Amino acid sequence: xxxxxxxxxAVGGQGIxxxxxxxxxxxxxxENKFAIASPTYTAAVRxxxxxxxxxxxxxxxxxxxxxxxxxFLCTDQKPYDIYKERLKDDAIVxxxxxxxxxxxxxxxxxxxxxPIINETKVGAGNVVLTSVVSLALTQKMTNVISYDNMVAxxxxxxxxxxxxxxxxxxxxxxxxxx
Amino acid sequence: xSQRKVLQGxxxxxxxxxxxxxxxxxxxxxxPSSEIAQYMSKEMPKMERAFIxxxxxxxxxxxxxxxxxxxxxxxxxxxxxxxxxMQEHLGMAVMAEVPLVIVNVMRGGPSTGMPTKPSQADMMQxxxxxxxxxxxIAVYPAFSDEIFSETVRAFNLSEKYWNPVIILLDExxxxxxxxxxxxxxxxxxxxxxxxxxxxxxxxxxxxxxxxPPRIDFFHSYPIHIDSLEHDAHGWPxxxxxxxxxxxxxxxEKIYYNLDDIIKYKxxxxxxxEVLVFSFGIxxxxxxxxxxxxxxxxxxxxxxxxxxxxxxPRAALQERFKKTKKVLTVExxxxxxxxxxxxxxxxxxxxxxxxxxxxxxxxxxxxxxTIKEFxx
Numbered sequence: 443x444x445x446x447x448x449x450x451x452a453v454g455g456q457g458i459x460x461x462x463x464x465x466x467x468x469x470x471x472x473e474n475k476f477a478i479a480s481p482t483y484t485a486a487v488r489x490x491x492x493x494x495x496x497x498x499x500x501x502x503x504x505x506x507x508x509x510x511x512x513x514f515l516c517t518d519q520k521p522y523d524i525y526k527e528r529l530k531d532d533a534i535v536x537x538x539x540x541x542x543x544x545x546x547x548x549x550x551x552x553x554x555x556x557p558i559i560n561e562t563k564v565g566a567g568n569v570v571l572t573s574v575v576s577l578a579l580t581q582k583m584t585n586v587i588s589y590d591n592m593v594a595x596x597x598x599x600x601x602x603x604x605x606x607x608x609x610x611x612x613x614x615x616x617x618x619x620x
Numbered sequence: 621x622s623q624r625k626v627l628q629g630x631x632x633x634x635x636x637x638x639x640x641x642x643x644x645x646x647x648x649x650x651x652p653s654s655e656i657a658q659y660m661s662k663e664m665p666k667m668e669r670a671f672i673x674x675x676x677x678x679x680x681x682x683x684x685x686x687x688x689x690x691x692x693x694x695x696x697x698x699x700x701x702x703x704x705x706m707q708e709h710l711g712m713a714v715m716a717e718v719p720l721v722i723v724n725v726m727r728g729g730p731s732t733g734m735p736t737k738p739s740q741a742d743m744m745q746x747x748x749x750x751x752x753x754x755x756x757i758a759v760y761p762a763f764s765d766e767i768f769s770e771t772v773r774a775f776n777l778s779e780k781y782w783n784p785v786i787i788l789l790d791e792x793x794x795x796x797x798x799x800x801x802x803x804x805x806x807x808x809x810x811x812x813x814x815x816x817x818x819x820x821x822x823x824x825x826x827x828x829x830x831x832p833p834r835i836d837f838f839h840s841y842p843i844h845i846d847s848l849e850h851d852a853h854g855w856p857x858x859x860x861x862x863x864x865x866x867x868x869x870x871x872e873k874i875y876y877n878l879d880d881i882i883k884y885k886x887x888x889x890x891x892x893e894v895l896v897f898s899f900g901i902x903x904x905x906x907x908x909x910x911x912x913x914x915x916x917x918x919x920x921x922x923x924x925x926x927x928x929x930x931x932p933r934a935a936l937q938e939r940f941k942k943t944k945k946v947l948t949v950e951x952x953x954x955x956x957x958x959x960x961x962x963x964x965x966x967x968x969x970x971x972x973x974x975x976x977x978x979x980x981x982x983x984x985x986x987x988x989t990i991k992e993f994x995x
Contacts, residue, residue, distance in 0.1 A: 504908035
């Protein structure tokens with residue numbers, strides 16, 4: 443049985459809840475998997491710490507919140523401090539190098555420090571594209587969805603006139619970690 | 621072909637309601653149920669079905685009662701504070717025997733409480749929120765496919781038994797995006813009670829245990845609908861014999877039909893040493909916990925109530941003949957545990973896992989409690 447657990451942590455408005463929903467859309471509708479995204483739902487969507495748990499599995503999912511996280515991406519210190527629990531010992535952890543500084547005990551995690559937010563602004567041209575940048579980064583680091591399906595889905599999903607900038611965001615995400 | 625797609629729990633409810641023939645929605649949006657009203661406001665006008673945003677929840681249920689009496693399948697959606705406001709009209713719907721469906725996406729209470737946090741603390745309100753002895757049906761889906769099927773079933777039950785039906789849902793699932801199998805139309809029952817040509821004005825006249833007929837309110841004799849206790853004509857009556865009959869007619873249309881109304885799921889119970897009783901999001905944690913317990917050689921099973929009211933008493937009592945330990949898991953300070961205490965024989969050991977701080981139980985927490993309990 444394949445079961446993969448992903449958590450995104452950020453501050454409200456950065457777009458990670460969208461990234462979680464996109465991941466589920468692709469896994470279910472294009473790859474015929476079972477998947478669920480459980481977002482925090484609070485006033486924090488307007489600036490406080492937020493997270494979304496995504497579970498992707500070959501089998502129906504019993505419990506919708508992550509219990510043993512394989513991949514954790516976090517773009518701010520405060521959500522990092524709150525949401526770093528329930529990570530597997532060998533989890534892949536990607537943090538924003540400008541915004542997350544104190545990692546604490548990193549156990550056997552594979553930790554990557556990358557300027558996600560800054561590269562999104564500079565490389566993709568708009569911070570709202572953090573969602574797609576994070577999605578692409580996840581695809582590259584985990585292979586939990588296929589690259590081709592991701593591109594096809596984003597082309598279809600992107601609002602009119604934004605396909606190009608979303609493709610650029612995918613490129614930024616794919617190149618953040620060499 | 622049915623299709624698996626990704627939908628939010630609230631949207632699954634809205635889609636299922638439309639599939640069940642819901643053609644009237646009146647509501648006042650409230651977190652965490654708002655997407656239901658939002659979706660209906662967009663979709664219903666396209667289908668030439670009525671959507672009204674009301675001034676509050678009292679008016680919302682009032683409008684639903686009126687629409688239902690005019691032959692519509694009516695729905696409203698709310699959360700704890702709005703559900704509290706609806707209790708008076710809920711009683712009116714029970715008394716006048718008006719079919720309608722109320723969704724309560726529960727949030728932390730009391731009062732405005734924690735609008736964005738899950739809770740299972742309206743269990744007893746769903747049963748006894750309105751005053752007086754009254755029958756009620758409440759269903760509580762936990763998995764995405766159940767959210768669809770139980771919503772359709774809620775409409776069918778309300779239509780069949782001329783009674784309000786409450787759908788309880790967890791905030792966690794209302795907001796989650798998840799895979800769901802939307803069945804093909806025609807693959808599930810949609811119950812339409814035919815309106816009856818009435819030959820006289822005895823609209824409430826029937827035998828104990830029988831369903832009332834659906835009345836063609838506007839196209840037949842002028843009939844009287846009253847929230848006061850009434851006789852077979854619908855006219856106020858406090859005659860002891862009449863009142864006794866009417867009370868029994870209302871209660872027993874439900875209690876004579878428990879086999880049709882009560883639904884539950886049983887997992888790993890045949891040889892279970894401990895039965896976990898749960899519902900909604902807590903049942904999902906419990907199912908994961910029971911599976912982990914089995915891997916560790918602990919004989920645990922899950923009884924997941926889909927119909928929470930009327931309480932699935934007979935099915936549980938059957939299990940208690942063999943299983944002598946019951947663990948109730950619910951996100952409140954202890955509500956349904958009292959139902960278990962009422963029905964479980966004295967030789968059944970009872971344990972609970974309760975919490976009301978806005979955090980759902982994890983499978984690990986349920987597993988630890990099971991392990992302690994079987995020691």
